[in-house]
Structure formats: C-alpha cells, structure tokens
Amino acid sequence: MKHLKFIMILVLLLISTLNYSQERPQAAKIKIKGTVIEKISKLPLEYATVTFTNPKFPKATTGGITNPKGEFDIDVTPGIYNIKIEFISFKPTLFTQRKLQESTNLGQISLEEDAKQLNEVVVRSETTSVQIKLDKKVYSIGNDLMVKGGTVSDVLDNIPSVSVDSEGIVSLRGNESVTIFIDGKPSNAINIAEALRLIPADAIDKVEVITNPSARYDAEGGAGILNIILKKGKNLGFNGTFIAATGYPENNSLSGTLNYKAKKYNLFTNQGYANRSNPGNVMVETNYLNPNPNSPEYILETRKNKSMDKSYNGNLGLELYLNETTTWTNSINYRNSNENNIDNVSFDKQFANSLDHYIQKRVNNEDSKGEDVEYKSSLQKKFKKDGHKLDIDFQISNNNDKETANIADSESGNDFTKNIQKRNKELLQADYVLPIGKGGQFEAGYRGNFSNQITDVTVYNGTVINTDFTNKLEYIEKVNAFYSQYGLKVNKFSYLFGLRWEDTNVDVNQYTTNDYNHKKYNDFFPSAFLTYQVSEKSSLSLNYSRRINRPRGRMINPFSNYSSNINIFQGNPDLNPAMTDAVDFGFLKKWNKFMLSTSLYTNKTTDVFMFVRLESGDYVNGVPVIISTPINLATEFRTGFEFNLNYTAYKWWRLNSNFNFFNIDTKGDYTYTDYKNQVITQNFNKNTSSWSAKLTSKVTLPNKIDWQTNINYNGDQKTAQGKILGIFAMNLGFSKDVMKEKATVAFNINDVFNSRKRKMETLIPGVIESYGEMQFQQRKFTLSFTYRFNKQKTDKEKQPKRETDNGGEDFQG
Structure with a gap:
C-alpha cells in the first residue's frame, strides 16, 4: 500500500503540473509545410524528421515527421529558426537563420543517402x-x-x-x-x-x-x-495513446501512454491493466518398460488448466533538463498480478495382462500474487566535444511472489503447498565515452549487480509436513564488472575492440538441510568487431565475444513442482556457470525493393546445461517417480546460418522473412549414483540439426483495410534423451483507421489452427518411453480500439541521442 500511495501522489503532481502548464497563454501559430523525397528514386520518405530550433533558445525546439507521402505540416510560433530535415542513413539538410513570419510551404526537399552510415x-x-x-x-x-x-x-x-x-x-x-x-x-x-x-x-x-x-x-x-x-514520450506538448481490447478466451485490457514535454522537463507515463484467462492443457503418455508386479505398465496423464489473471503495470517518469548539457531522469515502475490457476490432472492407469484400468484424479487449485517495485535514476553529463559524455545510473527493486496450492488427490488425500519468494536487487553503473581524433572513440565503465533471493517452500501431506519437498533456500549474487573498448573507422574498415572483467561471488544456502555453498569465480570477456564496407549498399562484418550463463532460480532450487507426484522437476543447487565463445560472420546487401541480412555463426559452450530424467527410487502406488533435473554436461558446439529478407513488392504489399538453420553437436558423459547406490555412466553424445522460419505479409486491401499474416515454424530437434517435435503456428490480423485516422480498430487471431503445442518424446532405456504435449495458451481472438490525441498515426517519438542500453553509444565510425 505504501508503494501505491507514493504512485498516487506522483500522479496527482503530474496532473497538477499539466493543468498549470495548459493555463499559460499560447502565441498564435503559423503552418510550415513541405515534402521530403529520396534524391535518386524521387520516392517520398515516410518518417523523416523535421526539427525547428530557435538559435537564441536551443531548448525551445518543435518539429514532427513526414506522413506516407513524405509530407509534413507543422505549427510553429513566428520567429527565426534553424530547420533540420533528417532520415537515418541519409545526409541531413539544414536551413539556417530562416525567418518565418507567416504560413510557408518549403516545397520539395531531396535527401541523399550517406554511405558513411551504411552500418545503420x-x-x-x-x-x-x-x-x-x-x-x-x-x-x-x-x-x-x-x-x-x-x-x-x-x-x-x-x-x-x-x-x-x-x-x-x-x-x-x-x-x-x-x-x-x-x-x-x-x-x-x-x-x-x-x-x-x-x-x-x-x-x-x-x-x-x-x-x-x-x-x-x-x-x-x-x-x-x-x-x-x-516508451518515454518525446513529442512536444501533451499527447498520448489509449488502447482498449477484449477477446476470447477472456482477454480484457486497457493501456495508455501519456507524455508532456516542456522546455525544462518531460513527464511520461505508461499504464496498463489486464484481466485474462489462459486455458491450457498437458498430455503425457508413458510406457513402463520393466514394471513392478501389480503396477501399471501404461499411464495416460492429462491436465486441463484454466488460469485467470488480473494484472497492473504502471510506469511514471520525469526527465529534468538541468542545463544545456545535463539531464537527470527518474522513474518508478510498479507491477502487480493476482492469478488463480485450477489444474485438473487425471491418471488413466492400465495394468499388464489385464483389461482393467484405474483412473486417479488430482486437482490443484493454486493462487499466486506478485508485486514488483522498481526505482531508476539516471544522470547524463555532456561535455563540449560532440559525443564526449558521462552517464551514471542507479536502480533498486523489490519483488515479492506468494503462491499457495490446495491439492486434492483421489488416492493420497489432500496436500497443501506454500511457496514464498522474495528478491531484492541493486544496480550501480557508470559509463564514459570519449571521442579521439577523427573516427575514433574510447569507452570505459563499471557495473555492479547485487541481488538476494529467498525461496521458502512448505509442503503438507494432510497436516504433516513433507520433508522431501519442504525447503528454504537463499541465493545471494554479487557481480562487479569493469570494461573498456576502443572503436576506429579507417577508410572502408570499422573496428571495435573491447575487454570486460567480471568478478562473481555466489552463496547458495539451504537452511532446511544446513547445506551452505559459496562459489567465487572471475574471468575476462573479450570482444572484437570488424566491418568492411564493400560498396555504398553492401557490407561485411566479423565479430567475436565471450559469454557466461549463470544458473539461477528454478534451475538451482531443489524444490520440485508438485502438480504431478510421479513426473517431478527438481533443481540442482550444484550447477556451475556455462561459458560460451561466439563468432559471427555477417553480410548486408540493399537493393531498391530488397534488403538482405545474413549471418553465419558458431558457438562453443563448456559445462552446458542439459535436462535429464532419472529414476528417483520412490514409488506412488507402485508407479516409479521420475525426476527431471538440470546438469552440467561437457561441451556443446552450435553452428548455424540465418538470413532476414525484407521485400516491398508493391506499395500495398510488403513481405518480411526470417530463416534460421542450426546444428548442435554435444559431447559428454554423465556419471551419477542411482537410488540403488550403483554408479551409472550414460553417454549423452548427440548431433542434431533443426531450423525455424518466420514469414510476415502486410497487405493493404480496398477501403484502406490492413491485413497482416504471420507464419512461424520450428523444426524437430533431438535432445539427450529423446526429441522435441516441430511446431507450426499462424496468426492473422486486420485493422481499419477511423475518426480521421485519430483511431484504429483491429482484430487478430493468435494461433489460427490451435497448433502451438510443445511436443516431446523421451526414452530412458529399460525404464520408460513417453510422449507428451503441452499447450500453455489456446487459440485467442482479440478486438482492440486505439485512440490517439495530439498525435498522428505516423508519429514516431523522437528518441534522445543517448542510447538506453549500457550507457555508451554505438560506435558508428
């Protein structure tokens, strides 16, 4: 409640400020028109940016962007302006000291492509x-x-x-x-x-x-x-967008984006509320290859899941322009969710040499609540030299999740589970960028990530605590990192070399079993990027980086999901991080109607995570309990090829496609002691290939109705103990602008054929063979209405020059 009160106070302050701002008298405006085109093709440039700057008051800027016909129509206060027309990868055009006292048409303005910006x-x-x-x-x-x-x-x-x-x-x-x-x-x-x-x-x-x-x-x-x-609104004045949506299964939502930008500050907010139903289902067929006497040799496990989720997400921020070179941004984000999930599980058991079968019922009624509060503060200082700057960021967050479940089983009676998770996280970051000479740039920085997560799980069988599943685990992680990199552009070559050092301290404390583990490791992570400009419309690139993948959360928590008492997931607190060396070779080519981007990549990962299924040694009414758990398994080589093709066939038809093919070669043996105290060694060497493809088609029908089709396919992929089968899915969407393009009505169908299911085959020699299907969300229909005020459909919010990734700007040469 404290967080809600704080947010309400900030909202009231925002409203008060807006009311005050709107009461100020406004000078009479004049209209400035024009058309922006591409110099060679003479085609109009949509989304070109037009900026008017008063030389005496550089902060008092106004502007807009061009529509699909390349036209702009902007209201300005009479005066003397510098007018800049720009479009990414084109040379900007600048009119200086232009006196504007009455409505004016600037005519046709041609922009020429800039070969120096080919990598953007x-x-x-x-x-x-x-x-x-x-x-x-x-x-x-x-x-x-x-x-x-x-x-x-x-x-x-x-x-x-x-x-x-x-x-x-x-x-x-x-x-x-x-x-x-x-x-x-x-x-x-x-x-x-x-x-x-x-x-x-x-x-x-x-x-x-x-x-x-x-x-x-x-x-x-x-x-x-x-x-x-x-989004952090950048348009001048007060503007925003609201979207209301409804659908089947129940899918009701209301969201909005608002911002008010003045000379000294920019207020922005994103708000969203949703009430959704997510019906799903699971089916697992298991054949027991060596069943015990009087135990089933086949079990069909089915689950019907219905989830009702009410969620709220709100963000409120303030950008303060302290002076011409210093900007201070503060924002607070609050997320809240309440979910009720009913899981109906059925076990149809068939016994050897018998026509009899027995059905066991299990109902899991689960309630979960989550609350997430996050505060961010960023300070940017720009120096005299263009591109010379310092960024300092601070972030603190708190996340609380509580999940309780009542489980009614027709065989074992009633169970109750409680899972409470709390996570605190702090981040401190500083990034410094210094341009050097002509085409050079040096960067350096620090980042500290500090998190503490406690997971407290209790399982009751009736009124008795089940000690096999009850556990309290604390995970503490402290990562300190320093980096520096240098970029340089020489003729047709662009270089970017960097080195990062990360020091990690991890404590995994299992209070229930008094098992305390401390891990400390550090390493260097180099990176190198090389780009060669073949021509004005094509380039080649070669890059390398070293990566790390740390196990967290569900991967290390020994508590398992209790929805099924015979197929159980269990984390492994002794997992080590996986290390990856990645190499990528890319090619980019641009034509009039095509753009092709391709990449050939290879990754080598050591101590890679794999999921294995093992016999636990426990039985439930004669049925062996199978545990799925992650392990570190030797070395994985992943090699692939990817291409993206964008094609504008006609003004009314556009196609975007993506294709990815990859091969995974895993080499490793897994040795463990089974429940019989026998040392077992399994060979997990495997070589598998898979592919995926995406195709998006956008067609403008008569009466300006937009029709979009998305087709996705993920191919088969072998696993250490089986195979993941291919998945095909298709989505459809239609929209129509109304109310003089101030509003849009849209209708879409997600997963038209209801085919988006995860399908798996598993084989443990001599133990089980199984086939399973899991569908988290069924086919969905959504109808939405979007309304924009003081903002046209084609408005693209002008982004600040600062990139919001890790503080530094992209080296462009």
Missing part, C-alpha cells in the same frame, strides 16, 4: 522497422496488428530471430540462454516469462536484438541479449 540501415515499414547497427539490430515497434491488446511476449514472438514457446520461454536463434533487459538493465523479475506477460505491448518503443554483444554489455547470456525499451 533502416527498413521503412508501417509495421515494425529495423535498424542494423555495428553490434545489434534495433526493431522499432510500429503499428503491428499482431500485438494490439497483447503483451511483451506477443511483441517478442513477432521479432525475427526470436521465439517464445508455449511456456513463455524466450529463445534467440533457437537458444534459450538469452538475457532479458528492460531499458538496458537486467530484469528484476523472479519469473521473467511471467513478468513479460504483465507489460502491455503498447508500452514498448523498440527491441534491441544483440546476438553477439560487445564488452559494453553484461557478459550474461550465451545466446545474447534482448533489450526491451519502454
């Missing part, structure tokens, strides 16, 4: 657009029909190279060892998959896909980093 190519689209930079791809989230009324998970699943499976697990190029950032900082959520479902899609400004991060970034994440950047 922009694909223009009414949907999501992409910038290809030296060390990442930046997707600006546009009017994507598939995410209207959705969440961050829906946004990510529409990004090339990124997949979100039926459990909400995010992977990059088929690799789940990916780190999620929110506004350039690691997410403080205990369960990141759940946290991503709390943030409304409309709050997202852009997503940075960093497959091979430089030394500037955290070394965490063997697959790379996804940086989700929230």
Whole structure:
C-alpha cells in the first residue's frame, strides 16, 4: 500500500503540473509545410524528421515527421529558426537563420543517402522497422496488428530471430540462454516469462536484438541479449495513446501512454491493466518398460488448466533538463498480478495382462500474487566535444511472489503447498565515452549487480509436513564488472575492440538441510568487431565475444513442482556457470525493393546445461517417480546460418522473412549414483540439426483495410534423451483507421489452427518411453480500439541521442 500511495501522489503532481502548464497563454501559430523525397528514386520518405530550433533558445525546439507521402505540416510560433530535415542513413539538410513570419510551404526537399552510415540501415515499414547497427539490430515497434491488446511476449514472438514457446520461454536463434533487459538493465523479475506477460505491448518503443554483444554489455547470456525499451514520450506538448481490447478466451485490457514535454522537463507515463484467462492443457503418455508386479505398465496423464489473471503495470517518469548539457531522469515502475490457476490432472492407469484400468484424479487449485517495485535514476553529463559524455545510473527493486496450492488427490488425500519468494536487487553503473581524433572513440565503465533471493517452500501431506519437498533456500549474487573498448573507422574498415572483467561471488544456502555453498569465480570477456564496407549498399562484418550463463532460480532450487507426484522437476543447487565463445560472420546487401541480412555463426559452450530424467527410487502406488533435473554436461558446439529478407513488392504489399538453420553437436558423459547406490555412466553424445522460419505479409486491401499474416515454424530437434517435435503456428490480423485516422480498430487471431503445442518424446532405456504435449495458451481472438490525441498515426517519438542500453553509444565510425 505504501508503494501505491507514493504512485498516487506522483500522479496527482503530474496532473497538477499539466493543468498549470495548459493555463499559460499560447502565441498564435503559423503552418510550415513541405515534402521530403529520396534524391535518386524521387520516392517520398515516410518518417523523416523535421526539427525547428530557435538559435537564441536551443531548448525551445518543435518539429514532427513526414506522413506516407513524405509530407509534413507543422505549427510553429513566428520567429527565426534553424530547420533540420533528417532520415537515418541519409545526409541531413539544414536551413539556417530562416525567418518565418507567416504560413510557408518549403516545397520539395531531396535527401541523399550517406554511405558513411551504411552500418545503420533502416527498413521503412508501417509495421515494425529495423535498424542494423555495428553490434545489434534495433526493431522499432510500429503499428503491428499482431500485438494490439497483447503483451511483451506477443511483441517478442513477432521479432525475427526470436521465439517464445508455449511456456513463455524466450529463445534467440533457437537458444534459450538469452538475457532479458528492460531499458538496458537486467530484469528484476523472479519469473521473467511471467513478468513479460504483465507489460502491455503498447508500452514498448523498440527491441534491441544483440546476438553477439560487445564488452559494453553484461557478459550474461550465451545466446545474447534482448533489450526491451519502454516508451518515454518525446513529442512536444501533451499527447498520448489509449488502447482498449477484449477477446476470447477472456482477454480484457486497457493501456495508455501519456507524455508532456516542456522546455525544462518531460513527464511520461505508461499504464496498463489486464484481466485474462489462459486455458491450457498437458498430455503425457508413458510406457513402463520393466514394471513392478501389480503396477501399471501404461499411464495416460492429462491436465486441463484454466488460469485467470488480473494484472497492473504502471510506469511514471520525469526527465529534468538541468542545463544545456545535463539531464537527470527518474522513474518508478510498479507491477502487480493476482492469478488463480485450477489444474485438473487425471491418471488413466492400465495394468499388464489385464483389461482393467484405474483412473486417479488430482486437482490443484493454486493462487499466486506478485508485486514488483522498481526505482531508476539516471544522470547524463555532456561535455563540449560532440559525443564526449558521462552517464551514471542507479536502480533498486523489490519483488515479492506468494503462491499457495490446495491439492486434492483421489488416492493420497489432500496436500497443501506454500511457496514464498522474495528478491531484492541493486544496480550501480557508470559509463564514459570519449571521442579521439577523427573516427575514433574510447569507452570505459563499471557495473555492479547485487541481488538476494529467498525461496521458502512448505509442503503438507494432510497436516504433516513433507520433508522431501519442504525447503528454504537463499541465493545471494554479487557481480562487479569493469570494461573498456576502443572503436576506429579507417577508410572502408570499422573496428571495435573491447575487454570486460567480471568478478562473481555466489552463496547458495539451504537452511532446511544446513547445506551452505559459496562459489567465487572471475574471468575476462573479450570482444572484437570488424566491418568492411564493400560498396555504398553492401557490407561485411566479423565479430567475436565471450559469454557466461549463470544458473539461477528454478534451475538451482531443489524444490520440485508438485502438480504431478510421479513426473517431478527438481533443481540442482550444484550447477556451475556455462561459458560460451561466439563468432559471427555477417553480410548486408540493399537493393531498391530488397534488403538482405545474413549471418553465419558458431558457438562453443563448456559445462552446458542439459535436462535429464532419472529414476528417483520412490514409488506412488507402485508407479516409479521420475525426476527431471538440470546438469552440467561437457561441451556443446552450435553452428548455424540465418538470413532476414525484407521485400516491398508493391506499395500495398510488403513481405518480411526470417530463416534460421542450426546444428548442435554435444559431447559428454554423465556419471551419477542411482537410488540403488550403483554408479551409472550414460553417454549423452548427440548431433542434431533443426531450423525455424518466420514469414510476415502486410497487405493493404480496398477501403484502406490492413491485413497482416504471420507464419512461424520450428523444426524437430533431438535432445539427450529423446526429441522435441516441430511446431507450426499462424496468426492473422486486420485493422481499419477511423475518426480521421485519430483511431484504429483491429482484430487478430493468435494461433489460427490451435497448433502451438510443445511436443516431446523421451526414452530412458529399460525404464520408460513417453510422449507428451503441452499447450500453455489456446487459440485467442482479440478486438482492440486505439485512440490517439495530439498525435498522428505516423508519429514516431523522437528518441534522445543517448542510447538506453549500457550507457555508451554505438560506435558508428
């Protein structure tokens, strides 16, 4: 409640400020018009930025962007202005000391492509657009029909190279060892998959896909980093967007983005509330290859799951322009969720040499509550030389989750579980950027990440505590990191070399068993990037980085999911971090209607995490209990090829596609002592290949109705003890602008064929063979209404020059 009161006070202050600001008299405005085109093709440039700056008052800027016809129509106060017209990867045009006393048409303005900015190519689209930079791809989230009324998970699943499976697990190029950032900082959520479902899609400004991060970034994440950047309104004055959505299964949400920008400050907020139902199901068929006498040889386990979730996500921030060179930004974010989940489990047991079968019922009624409070403060100081700056960031957060479950079993009676998780996290960061000479840039910085998480789990069988599952675990992690890197552009070559050092201290304390483990390790993480500009429209790149993947949360917690008492997941507190060396070779080519971006990559990971299924030695009514647990398993070599193709066939039809093929070669033996005290060695050598493809088609139908189709496919993939089968899914979306383009009505269908299911085959020789299907969320229909005020459909909020990743700017040469 204290956090809510604090937020309410800030909201009242915001409203008061806005009211005061709106009461001030405004000078009469004049209209300045014009058209921006590409010099060679003469085609209009949509989203070109037009900025008016008063030389006497540099902070008093105004401006806007061009519409699909390249036109702009901007209201300004009469006066003398410097007018700048710019578009990324094009040379800007500047009119200085232009006297504007009456409405004026500036006519047709031509922009010429800038070959020096080839490593920052922009694909223009009414949907999501992409910038290809030296060390990442930046997707600006546009009017994507598939995410209207959705969440961050829906946004990510529409990004090339990124997949979100039926459990909400995010992977990059088929690799789940990916780190999620929110506004350039690691997410403080205990369960990141759940946290991503709390943030409304409309709050997202852009997503940075960093497959091979430089030394500037955290070394965490063997697959790379996804940086989700929230909107911070940059348009002058008071403007915003509201989205209301409803759907089936129950999917009601209301979200809004507001900002007010004045000369000395910028107030911004993102608010969202949702009430959603997520029905799902699980089916597991298990054949027991060597059953005990009087025990079943076959069990069909089915689960029908219905989850009702009420969630709120709110962000409120204030940017203060202390002077012309110093900006101080403060924001507070609050997330709250209440979920009721009913899991109906049925075990249909069939016995050997008998036609009889026995059905066991198990109902798990689970309630979970989560609260997440986060405060961020950032200070940026710019010096006289362009690009010379210092950024200091501080962040503190608190996350509390409580989960209780009543389990009624037709065989074993009633059970009760309680799982309380608390996490505190602090972050301190400083980044310094110094341009050197012509085309050179030096960067250095520090980052400290400090977190403390306590997981307290109690399981009751009736009124008796089950000591096999009850556990209190504390996980303390302290990571201190220093980095420096240097970039240089010489003729057609761009270089970026960096070195990062991270020192990690980890304590894993199991209070229930008095088992205390301390791990301390440190390492260097080098990175190197090389880009060669072949021509004005093509380039080659080669880069390398070293990464680390630390085990956390569910991976190390020995408490297991108690929904099923015969198929149990159990964490491994003795897991070591996995280390990855990543190499990436890329090629970029741009034509008039095409842009092709390809990448050949290879990763070598030592002590890679693998999930194995083992006999526990326990039986439930004669049925052996099988435990799934993660282990460190030797070395994995992952090699792949990826390409992204963007094609504008016609003005009314656009295609975007992504294809990823990869091969995984794992070499390792696993030795363990089984429940019979026998030493068992299993060979887990495997070689498997898989592929995935995404295709997005955007068509403008008559009457200006937009039709978008997304098709996704993930191919089969072998595992250490079986196979994950391929998944096909298709989404459809339709939209129509109304109310003179101030509003949009959209309708979409997520998973048209209801085919998005995780399917797995498992074989433990001599023990079991099984087949399972899991569907977290069934087919979904959503209808949404978007309303914009003081903001046109094509408005793209102008971003501050500062990048919001790890403090430094991208070296562009």
